[in-house]
Amino acid sequence: MFAKKTIDDDTWEDLEDALLKADFGPDVTDALVTELRGKVAKYRTTDPADLQRMLRETIEERLAKLDSTLKLTERPAIVLVVGVNGVGKTTTIGKFAKFLRNYDRTVLVGAADTFRAAAVEQLATWADRAGVGIVRPQMPGQDPAAVAFQTIERAKAEGTEIVIIDTAGRLQTKGGLMDELGKIRRVVEKQAPISEVLLVLDATTGQNGLAQAEAFIEHAGVTGLVLTKLDGSAKGGFVLAVQEKTGIPIKLVGQGEGINDLTGFTPHVFAQKLVG
Amino acid sequence: MATFGTLSDRLAETFKNLRTKGKLSAADVDGTVREIRRALLDADVALEVVKDFTATVRERALGDEVNKALNPAQQVVQIVNEELIRILGGSQRRLEFAKKPPTVIMLAGLQGAGKTTLAGKLAKWLAKDGHTPLLVASDLQRPNAVTQLQVVGEQAGVPVFAPEPGNGVGNPVKVAKDGVAWAKQKQHDVVIVDTAGRLGVDAELMKQASDIRKAIDPDEVLFVIDAMIGQDAVATAKAFQDGVDFTGVVLSKLDGDARGGAALSVASITGRPIIFASTGEGLDDFEPFHPDRMASRILDLGDILTLIEQAQSAFDEDEARAVAEKFATDSFTLDDFLKQMQQLRNMGSIKKMMGMLPGAGAMKQQLENFDEREIVRTEAIIQSMTKAERVNPKLLNGSRRLRIAKGSGMSVTDVNQLVSRFEQAAKMMKTVAKGGMPQVPGMGPIPGGGFGRGKAQQAKKKGSKSGNPAKRAAENAAIATGVKPGVAAPSGSGFGLGGAPAPSEEDLANFQKLLGKG
Numbered sequence: 001m002f003a004k005k006t007i008d009d010d011t012w013e014d015l016e017d018a019l020l021k022a023d024f025g026p027d028v029t030d031a032l033v034t035e036l037r038g039k040v041a042k043y044r045t046t047d048p049a050d051l052q053r054m055l056r057e058t059i060e061e062r063l064a065k066l067d068s069t070l071k072l073t074e075r076p077a078i079v080l081v082v083g084v085n086g087v088g089k090t091t092t093i094g095k096f097a098k099f100l101r102n103y104d105r106t107v108l109v110g111a112a113d114t115f116r117a118a119a120v121e122q123l124a125t126w127a128d129r130a131g132v133g134i135v136r137p138q139m140p141g142q143d144p145a146a147v148a149f150q151t152i153e154r155a156k157a158e159g160t161e162i163v164i165i166d167t168a169g170r171l172q173t174k175g176g177l178m179d180e181l182g183k184i185r186r187v188v189e190k191q192a193p194i195s196e197v198l199l200v201l202d203a204t205t206g207q208n209g210l211a212q213a214e215a216f217i218e219h220a221g222v223t224g225l226v227l228t229k230l231d232g233s234a235k236g237g238f239v240l241a242v243q244e245k246t247g248i249p250i251k252l253v254g255q256g257e258g259i260n261d262l263t264g265f266t267p268h269v270f271a272q273k274l275v276g
Numbered sequence: 277m278a279t280f281g282t283l284s285d286r287l288a289e290t291f292k293n294l295r296t297k298g299k300l301s302a303a304d305v306d307g308t309v310r311e312i313r314r315a316l317l318d319a320d321v322a323l324e325v326v327k328d329f330t331a332t333v334r335e336r337a338l339g340d341e342v343n344k345a346l347n348p349a350q351q352v353v354q355i356v357n358e359e360l361i362r363i364l365g366g367s368q369r370r371l372e373f374a375k376k377p378p379t380v381i382m383l384a385g386l387q388g389a390g391k392t393t394l395a396g397k398l399a400k401w402l403a404k405d406g407h408t409p410l411l412v413a414s415d416l417q418r419p420n421a422v423t424q425l426q427v428v429g430e431q432a433g434v435p436v437f438a439p440e441p442g443n444g445v446g447n448p449v450k451v452a453k454d455g456v457a458w459a460k461q462k463q464h465d466v467v468i469v470d471t472a473g474r475l476g477v478d479a480e481l482m483k484q485a486s487d488i489r490k491a492i493d494p495d496e497v498l499f500v501i502d503a504m505i506g507q508d509a510v511a512t513a514k515a516f517q518d519g520v521d522f523t524g525v526v527l528s529k530l531d532g533d534a535r536g537g538a539a540l541s542v543a544s545i546t547g548r549p550i551i552f553a554s555t556g557e558g559l560d561d562f563e564p565f566h567p568d569r570m571a572s573r574i575l576d577l578g579d580i581l582t583l584i585e586q587a588q589s590a591f592d593e594d595e596a597r598a599v600a601e602k603f604a605t606d607s608f609t610l611d612d613f614l615k616q617m618q619q620l621r622n623m624g625s626i627k628k629m630m631g632m633l634p635g636a637g638a639m640k641q642q643l644e645n646f647d648e649r650e651i652v653r654t655e656a657i658i659q660s661m662t663k664a665e666r667v668n669p670k671l672l673n674g675s676r677r678l679r680i681a682k683g684s685g686m687s688v689t690d691v692n693q694l695v696s697r698f699e700q701a702a703k704m705m706k707t708v709a710k711g712g713m714p715q716v717p718g719m720g721p722i723p724g725g726g727f728g729r730g731k732a733q734q735a736k737k738k739g740s741k742s743g744n745p746a747k748r749a750a751e752n753a754a755i756a757t758g759v760k761p762g763v764a765a766p767s768g769s770g771f772g773l774g775g776a777p778a779p780s781e782e783d784l785a786n787f788q789k790l791l792g793k794g
Contacts, residue, residue: 017323023506085529085557086388086502090419115557117392117427118420125419125443170600171532198371202388206320206506208534229387232475233515251457257387 002052009042011048015055022235022274025207028244032058042209055273062240066249070224070264074195076108076155078188079160080148082220083200084180084212085169088114088228091118092200092254093164094126095262100162107132107251108160110151112144113183115168118227123166129259133160144168144180145187150253152191171213200226213242224251227265231255234275301516305337308352319574321537322510324361325544331360357571363540364567365549369524374495377465378410380456382492384485385500385519386512387473390528392421394500394554395470396428399560410464412455414448414488417472417481425470429580432559435464448472448484455489469494476515485520497522501542504534517546524551531555535574558677574664608629608702610666617651656684657694669695715751727731 001014032055041053056088061152072079081095083089092114097107109127113119114137135151137144148165155163169185170177185275188194199222201209216222225243227236230253239250252264309330316326334478336355373379381398383391393413411429412437415421422442430444437455452469459467471488475479489497499522501509516522525546527539530553539550550565592654598779656664659682665671672680682687 020323021507023320023508026314030353030690060332082503084532086390088388094419116424117431118424121420121423122418152769171529173531173533202502202504203385204505204508204512206504206505206509206537207318208320208532208535211533212504231477232386232508233477233511238506250596 002048002227004048006046007048007051010265011051011109011201012037014180015051022237022239023206025210027240028237032112056271058276059240060267060271062244063270066243066247068224068249068251068265068267070196070251072105072162072195074193076152076160077194077195078152078192078196079162080167080185080188080194080220081226082167082197082216082222083162083169084171084202085116087169087200087202087205089113089169089195089200090122090126090166091257091264091271092128092198092226092228092252093123093166095254095259096252097132097164098130098259099262101130101132105161107162107164108135108158109133110135110148110165110263111137112151113166114140114144114147115141115150116130116199119166119168121200122209125155126235133158145184148188149186152188152231159166164169172212178215178219181216185220194221196224196251198224198226199248200228201236201242203227203229203237204232204234205236207238207241209238210242210245213246213248217246217248222246222248224249226250226252226254228254230273231261242269277518284419291746301337302338305352307516308337309334312352312356315538316540316574319535319537320504320506320509320541321574322507322545324510324539326732328544329359329363329540332566332699349789355695360540360571360574361568362546364570365543369549369551369586370564372377373466377463378456378459379466379496379686379725380469380494381466381494381496381498382469382471382489382494383498383500383526384471384516384522385473386475387418387502389473389502391500392413392424392428393557394469394498394526394528394562394597395425395468396432396434397554397559398552399429399468400432400559401562402468405691407466408464409468410455410459410462411436411441412452412459412467412469413442414452414455415472416440416442416444416446416448417474419443421470421472428559446535449487449491452488456492461565467492476512476519482515482519489520496524498524498526499542499548500526500528501538502529503527503536503538503568505538507536510545513542514547517548522546522548524549526550528550528554531561536570537574539570540574540609551779561602610658610661610698613698613701614655614666617654653684654694657681657686657691660684669698676737 001018004011006222015036016029016033019032020026024032026036027089029070035058036051036054039058040051043050045051072078081089081093081096093109098201106272107130109123111120111123111124111134122138124134133154134148135154138148144167151165152163154160165184165188165275167181168177168183173179185197197220199213199216199220205212213222213225225239225248227239227250230236242248243250250270252262253270254262254264295516300336312333313326313330316329317323321329332464333352333355336359337352353634369550371381380701383395385391395411399531401739402409402623411425411434411778413425415425420437420442422440426438427438437451439454449470452471456467469488471494472481472486476482497520499513499516499520501513505512525539525542525548527536527550530536542548543550543686550567550570553563553570555561555563644654657680661672665676665680677688681691
């Protein structure tokens with residue numbers, strides 16, 4: 001679309017299509033196209049290359065509005081990881097633990113996903129790979145809040161710097177399960193302040209991502225987003241809408257199954273990847 | 277999504293000024309098509325599918341085939357609904373079993389789509405049907421996927437073939453092959469092979485999946501896809517079709533609030549039918565897929581067919597007629613009121629039922645606030661009355677009311693409220709029974725008021741896939757209002773053209789009031 005000589009009606013249509021295909025959703029797409037039309041008119045350009053640059057800058061600018069630094073200054077710094085089923089919470093925790101180990105921080109993970117079959121074992125495998133400790137539930141189906149409690153207790157006793165707590169995946173429509181998250185949060189907060197609540201979002205998710213974010217923010221007090229599975233063909237454009245509507249920044253990006261495939265979020269790189 | 281309201285509402289808005297006209301002009305249609313396009317994009321239908329789709333709808337809406345009995349908005353919704361059903365595969369398809377057992381079923385999909393959980397659900401479902409399934413753990417990639425399958429197998433009461441520990445160890449192709457051989461030997465008639473989740477772009481893993489397919493020659497290859505997936509559904513589905521060539525699709529996580537546009541995208545792009553839908557975390561939350569119902573969900577028209585079916589099984593037609601009789605003759609008593617309420621409870625969770633109503637997406641909050649125990653409390657109050665009091669509520673003086681309040685553990689105010697609600701309902705129903713329109717504040721005009729007919733139509737309609745939204749709306753209204761006050765009351769005119777009456781929040785509040793929230 002940017003290879004043509006001048007900007008014409010087709011260019012705008014192609015641009016709209018491209019944005020929609022990247023899961024930006026009809027609202028954000030309309031807003032972006034309108035903004036770009038304005039800019040193109042203002043600078044009186046007809047060069048598609050200019051449009052491409054403006055698009056990249058516009059997206060980058062919008063994404064960069066929020067501060068994407070992780071705040072892990074408390075000791076222990078407690079990180080709660082939440083999300084719907086199958087977005088890659090456990091994998092993200094494994095990678096995140098390794099990420100922190102690379103900076104020589106001591107890490108303890110808590111396997112508070114006591115619901116899904118073999119979730120604890122899955123986390124244990126990741127903890128092993130990352131070389132961090134794990135607190136397991138004492139019995140299957142134990143109250144996840146209890147596991148979280150024990151994890152923090154142990155972290156305090158051992159002087160561990162960062163605690164990451166895995167939770168069971170839950171769809172945002174399940175009221176009871178969302179309340180359970182609230183309980184985990186309350187139990188943890190009694191012992192120590194929570195530094196970050198990370199909501200894991202799957203890049204392949206469509207417009208439902210916004211509904212997920214809103215529900216989890218309400219029940220779990222999300223402070224940051226993690227976008228996973230960006231190594232596939234999905235662009236994850238919906239995060240722009242999520243970030244703008246909720247005011248919660250994207251903090252981490254997962255792009256592969258390897259233990260080192262987790263990086264901090266940089267708007268520039270993300271926009272570059274989206275637009276080319 | 278909820279901010280926009282339902283497609284039918286939006287279309288009704290677009291056509292507000294056209295009510296008196298019977299025909300659609302090209303300009304009207306273009307405006308409408310844009311609305312549809314937006315609604316579909318909001319529901320995560322793939323862009324190219326949306327384009328094809330809107331082109332077809334436009335053509336049909338401008339054609340001569342439009343139904344003269346419907347208003348323009350309804351016509352368009354009807355066309356859209358029919359087209360959706362057509363793309364989604366028309367009727368249901370069942371699993372195909374091999375003539376010579378074992379039937380081999382292979383599962384494939386992205387990571388986190390829900391394959392392993394689905395394997396357990398499918399196994400349990402088949403076992404319930406008298407089959408003897410075997411689960412084969414060919415996902416040796418994800419940490420502890422094998423363990424997960426073993427746990428799931430145990431929960432489902434189905435044996436699991438897992439010779440390799442997983443976590444990257446072992447050859448999945450060999451495991452799959454051995455699994456099928458093992459099933460033959462042990463005379464299992466169905467083999468379900470769980471494979472590793474993979475990205476569409478991962479050539480190596482895709483090759484592995486296709487190798488597994490070649491090795492075991494499955495009768496069905498089911499592609500498991502998350503109902504929440506967005507535009508990437510196209511790329512993923514194509515990659516899997518090229519890579520493993522699936523024979524059917526399973527839509528997972530349909531219990532969320534995603535509108536499931538992916539279903540439409542996948543069905544339209546690959547031409548493969550959707551066979552099952554997975555609707556929860558329990559092993560029993562699994563059902564055959566109904567294309568017509570999915571169409572309504574994508575458009576947020578509500579799952580009215582399911583609702584009607586449930587209503588049909590819960591309501592006893594003779595009883596309904598008897599009640600109608602009572603209304604007409606003014607002998608409706610608190611006893612009947614109680615019976616009605618118990619019938620209502622038979623329909624299952626009211627929250628679930630109301631969730632199926634069109635436009636309910638916007639009323640989630642309200643639904644959450646609805647307390648089903650209110651019905652139990654109302655029951656308690658009525659059951660604390662004497663026979664005579666139930667027949668003739670006029671008997672209820674202050675001291676009787678106090679006794680009832682004490683007997684039911686409620687306050688006198690609650691009793692008073694119930695009695696006044698009952699009187700209102702009885703009065704309203706009497707009006708209906710006499711052929712008039714009930715004046716229920718907030719309920720809006722009830723199209724056609726064809727209560728008696730609504731019921732008859734439902735009976736006839738069972739199984740028919742009429743995409744006629746007006747008819748459905750009328751039936752819906754019949755249920756929404758008829759739920760409490762009885763269904764069959766003879767009344768006039770054919771179903772009206774009053775527009776699709778999606779219940780507003782006010783309606784819901786009213787419904788709650790009737791049910792006892794006060």
